[in-house]
Amino acid sequence: MNSPLPAPGAGLGHYISTAPFDPLSVEAMTEEQSQVYQASQLKLMWWKFKRHRVAVASGIFLAALYLMILVCEILAPYNLHTRNMDFIYSPPQRVHFFSDGQFIGPFVYGRQMTLDMDTLKRNYSDDRSQVQPIRFFCRGDSYKFWGLVESNIHLACPAENGQLFLLGTDRLGRDVLSRIIYGARISLTIGLVGIAFSFVLGIIIGGLAGYHGGVFDLIVQRVIEVLQSIPSIPLWMALAAIMPVTWSPILIYFGITLILGLLDWTGLARAVRSKLLALREEDYVLAAQLMGAKSSRIIGRHLIPGFMSHLIATATIAIPGMILGETALSFLGLGLRPPITSWGILLTEARGVSVIAFYPWLLFPMIPVILVILAFNFLGDGLRDAADPYR
Structure with a gap:
């Protein structure tokens, strides 16, 4: 005896997971049931894949990363080999929006460095007198886009004569984020x-x-x-x-x-x-x-x-x-x-x-x-x- 068809109000996800439809009762199907019955294997796979929300989110995340590598020179604040010798091993800078209760927009404070003579560790502290707004779609370090075209356009840049080390710097003063x-x-x-x-x-x-x-x-x-x-x-x-x-x-x-x-x-x-x-x-x-x-x-x-x-x-x-x-x-x-x-x-x-x-x-x-x-x-x-x- 054939099993009854799902209720007309059921969603597509219910039809995907149920047993195959009886071809003899195609005329009795609703429009949604007919779509599932006549769908190709690729479309059924897509419907089942969309139900896996973590996989969909992972796919979007990976797609964004692979699109990012196409324009990494533009996204990076600095050139790959740019050295800031005055800021070796500088810790990450925090992004602020308000200074003394006044909205300024995204900015970072300037840095002051002192050397610990016992451990030879460089200690950095924020200089709140130096408010350095972050510039967007700006001109900064020059680079060759994919090694072919000379340019200096960046998505974000430090202020003039400022610093922007959101993830800190390494032993040569190179920006870790870049x-x-x-x-x-x-x-x-x-x-x-x-x-x-x-x-x-x-x-x-x-x-x-x-x-x-x-x-x-x-x-x-x-x-x-x-x-x-x-x-x-x-x-x-x-x-x-x-x-x-x-x-x-x-x-x-x-x-x-x-x-x-x-x-x-x-x-x-x-x-x-x-x-x-x-x-x-x-x-x-x-x-x-x-x-x-x-x-x-x-x-x-x-x-x-x-x-x-x-x-x-x-x-x-x-x-x-x-x-x-x-x-x-x-x-x-x-x-x-x-x-x-x-x-x-x-x-x-x-x-x-x-x-x-x-x-x-x-x-x-x-x-x-x-x-x-x-x-x-x-x-x-x-x-x-x-x-x-x-x-």
């Missing part, structure tokens, strides 16, 4: 480029192993088991250490990306193999074989698109591992090297216990790393749930 913004371009893109390598390798190797099986499948499985049994960090360190020191920063960047991609394809390959082992027995695969279709066409045009949504969700969850890998290698001094700046390189400034005790704001680059990793994990969970036809 360096975090510039470092996002490297740390965020290295995960995307790395996953592109592993995505191609995982689909090709896992697809061939799952479709053909036999000796090739056996060899692939043993290779995957060996690679997955080796601790990741020591293996990354060993491969990164063999890169010549004479390589340019760009070559080091692509070398680290290639290493991360070559070592992260195993999980994706296993997922592809397991899916193809099940799908290769379907009738449409046999029909394609009888029509003379090649293995590459059957895998690429018929099998892979059938579970591409699962692959995208798997790749989304794999990106945080690559970002953490680059951060760990750079923190240990075996990854990217200056003048390239990433969040891992910025964290090398806080390797000493005394530095952390005296200048804790040097740990601020750790905050975007944590937020990005959490956002990718939440986004991956939402995509995986939306792509799962059994949920």
Whole structure:
């Protein structure tokens, strides 16, 4: 006996989660029920994904970050290499709006520095006689936009002859906030480029192993088991250490990306193999074989698109591992090297216990790393749930 249709007043979310509709009762459906019944798989995935509010918020947050890296020169208050030698290890400045009960707008107070002769620590205090309004859409340090176009336009700038260190400065007087913004371009893109390598390798190797099986499948499985049994960090360190020191920063960047991609394809390959082992027995695969279709066409045009949504969700969850890998290698001094700046390189400034005790704001680059990793994990969970036809 067919189960009754949901009430006409029910929302779309109720229809998505219920059993499939009876085709014989299409005429009795309401407009909303008909939309759900006739919706494509992609649209159903989108409806289910929108119900995962944390995943949606994570996706918006990551999209904003990736848009930010396109204009990081404009968003950063200072140039990447600008040094303020009079304000070495300056703590973060607070933004104020009122001075002596009068509204001025966003501003910071000037800084006075004294040196503690016992600990040699620089102590900074606010000089309330120096009110320095923050300028917006202003001219400041010059830079080359994407290394091509000369410009000096910034979203926010310090006052004339003033300072603006919202997250403090490092041992060379460089603004930490500006360096975090510039470092996002490297740390965020290295995960995307790395996953592109592993995505191609995982689909090709896992697809061939799952479709053909036999000796090739056996060899692939043993290779995957060996690679997955080796601790990741020591293996990354060993491969990164063999890169010549004479390589340019760009070559080091692509070398680290290639290493991360070559070592992260195993999980994706296993997922592809397991899916193809099940799908290769379907009738449409046999029909394609009888029509003379090649293995590459059957895998690429018929099998892979059938579970591409699962692959995208798997790749989304794999990106945080690559970002953490680059951060760990750079923190240990075996990854990217200056003048390239990433969040891992910025964290090398806080390797000493005394530095952390005296200048804790040097740990601020750790905050975007944590937020990005959490956002990718939440986004991956939402995509995986939306792509799962059994949920």
